[in-house]
Amino acid sequence: MTGFEEDLALRLREIDEAGLLRTLREISPSQSVVVRRDGCGLVNFSSNDYLGLATHPALIEAARNELAVSGAGSGASRLISGSLPAHRRFEEAMAEFKRTPAALLFSSGYAAAAGTIPAILSESDVVILDKLAHACLIDGARLSGAHMRVFPHNDLDALESRLRWARDTHPRSRILVVVESVYSMDGDAAPLAGIVELKDRHGAWLMVDEAHGVGVLGECGRGLVDALGLGGRVEIQMGTLGKALGSSGAYVCGSAALRDVLVNRARSFIFSTAPPPSAAAAAEAAIRLLTGSPEGPLRLERLHKNIRALHPSAVSAIHPVIVGAEPDAVAASSRLVSAGFLVPAVRFPAVARGQARLRISLSADHTGEMLQRLLDFLRHDGFAL
Numbered sequence: 001m002t003g004f005e006e007d008l009a010l011r012l013r014e015i016d017e018a019g020l021l022r023t024l025r026e027i028s029p030s031q032s033v034v035v036r037r038d039g040c041g042l043v044n045f046s047s048n049d050y051l052g053l054a055t056h057p058a059l060i061e062a063a064r065n066e067l068a069v070s071g072a073g074s075g076a077s078r079l080i081s082g083s084l085p086a087h088r089r090f091e092e093a094m095a096e097f098k099r100t101p102a103a104l105l106f107s108s109g110y111a112a113a114a115g116t117i118p119a120i121l122s123e124s125d126v127v128i129l130d131k132l133a134h135a136c137l138i139d140g141a142r143l144s145g146a147h148m149r150v151f152p153h154n155d156l157d158a159l160e161s162r163l164r165w166a167r168d169t170h171p172r173s174r175i176l177v178v179v180e181s182v183y184s185m186d187g188d189a190a191p192l193a194g195i196v197e198l199k200d201r202h203g204a205w206l207m208v209d210e211a212h213g214v215g216v217l218g219e220c221g222r223g224l225v226d227a228l229g230l231g232g233r234v235e236i237q238m239g240t241l242g243k244a245l246g247s248s249g250a251y252v253c254g255s256a257a258l259r260d261v262l263v264n265r266a267r268s269f270i271f272s273t274a275p276p277p278s279a280a281a282a283a284e285a286a287i288r289l290l291t292g293s294p295e296g297p298l299r300l301e302r303l304h305k306n307i308r309a310l311h312p313s314a315v316s317a318i319h320p321v322i323v324g325a326e327p328d329a330v331a332a333s334s335r336l337v338s339a340g341f342l343v344p345a346v347r348f349p350a351v352a353r354g355q356a357r358l359r360i361s362l363s364a365d366h367t368g369e370m371l372q373r374l375l376d377f378l379r380h381d382g383f384a385l
C-alpha cells in the first residue's frame with residue numbers, strides 16, 4: 001500500500017492530466033452581478049442567484065432579525081430539540097407558495113434528494129431517472145438500493161419502455177420516476193405533462209427537482225409544476241433555497257403523509273442539525289417578496305427580459321454554449337475573464353466527457369448593456385449562441 005500523501009498526490013496528478021483539476025477561486029464581496037476576483041472586477045454570469053435576492057435588504061433584514069431572536073445555530077436535529085418557529089413558519093409559507101398540503105425543510109438540496117429517495121424506496125423497488133438528472137438525485141437513487149434505470153434525456157418513448165419493463169419484471173414494486181423541471185447544465189425544460197401522463201398510466205410515482213425552476217418559472221416563481229397545473233399529480237416536489245430564493249437549504253413539498261414519512265425515515269433529515277433559523281427566515285422573506293410585493297414580479301419580469309435577450313428560444317436562466325474538449329472550454333472561460341466576464345467552464349463529471357461547455361447564468365440584475373457586451377465578445381470569439 002502506498003503512503004496516504006503519496007496516494008493523494010497521484011490522484012491529483014491523474015485529475016490534472018485529464019484537464020479536470022479544479023481549485024477554489026474566491027470572489028468578493030458577495031454574490032452579485034459585479035464581483036471582484038484576484039483584484040479584477042468581473043460581470044458575473046456564473047451565479048444561481050437568478051433574482052439577485054442573496055443580497056436583497058428584505059432577506060438580510062429577515063435573517064438579521066431571526067439571528068437576534070433565535071441565535072446563530074439550531075443546536076440539535078429537528079427531532080431532538082432543534083425545531084424552531086422559523087422552521088415551521090418557512091414550511092407553512094413554502095407549502096402555501098407551492099399550493100401543496102405540506103413542506104419539509106432540509107439543510108440543502110443535496111440532503112433533500114439523498115434523504116428523500118431512500119426514504120421512499122427500498123431494494124425491491126425501481127427508480128427511473130433522466131440521463132441528465134443531477135448528481136444528488138443519482139446518489140439518492142443509489143443509496144436507496146432500488147433497481148435503477150436511466151432513460152435518454154427528455155425521451156418520453158424511452159421512459160415508457162422503462163416503465164413497461166419495470167411493471168413486467170417488478171409487478172408488486174414501487175416505481176419512482178425522477179426528473180428535473182429545468183436541467184442544471186443544459187437549461188432546457190422537461191416535458192412534464194407527458195411524463196405525468198406516462199407515470200399515471202403505468203402506476204408509477206414522480207419526483208420533480210425544481211432547483212432551477214423555483215423562483216424562475218410560473219406565476220410569482222412557483223415553478224414549472226405549478227405553471228403547468230400539475231401540482232396535484234406530482235407526488236414529490238423538491239427544490240433548493242440556495243439559488244433563486246437567495247438563501248440556503250431546500251424543501252420537499254407534497255402531502256402531509258409524505259412529510260411525516262420523511263420526518264421518520266429521511267436519514268439526512270433525522271441525523272443532521274436543523275438548518276440555521278436565519279436561513280429559513282431569509283427564504284421565507286424571499287417567498288413573501290415574490291408573492292406579496294410588487295418587487296418580486298418585477299424582478300421576475302427583468303430576469304425573463306434578459307432570458308429573451310440572450311436567446312429567443314431560451315426557457316430558463318441557464319444557457320450553455322457547448323465547446324466540446326475540456327481544455328478548450330477552460331481556455332474560452334479564461335479569455336472571457338480577461339475581457340471582464342465570469343462565465344464558468346463546466347466539465348466532466350458535471351457533464352459528459354467531450355461535452356464541456358460555457359454555462360451562462362442570468363440574473364434579473366444584469367443590464368442590457370452587460371448582456372450585449374457578453375454576446376459581442378462571444379461572437380467575436382467564434383461562438384454561436
Ligand SMILES: *Cc1c(COP(=O)(O)O)cnc(C)c1O
Pocket residue numbers: 107108109110111134136180184209211212240241242249250
Ligand atoms: C444545485 C442543485 C441541487 C442541490 O441543491 P443545494 O441546495 O445546492 O445542495 C439539487 N438539484 C439540482 C438540479 C441542482 O441544480
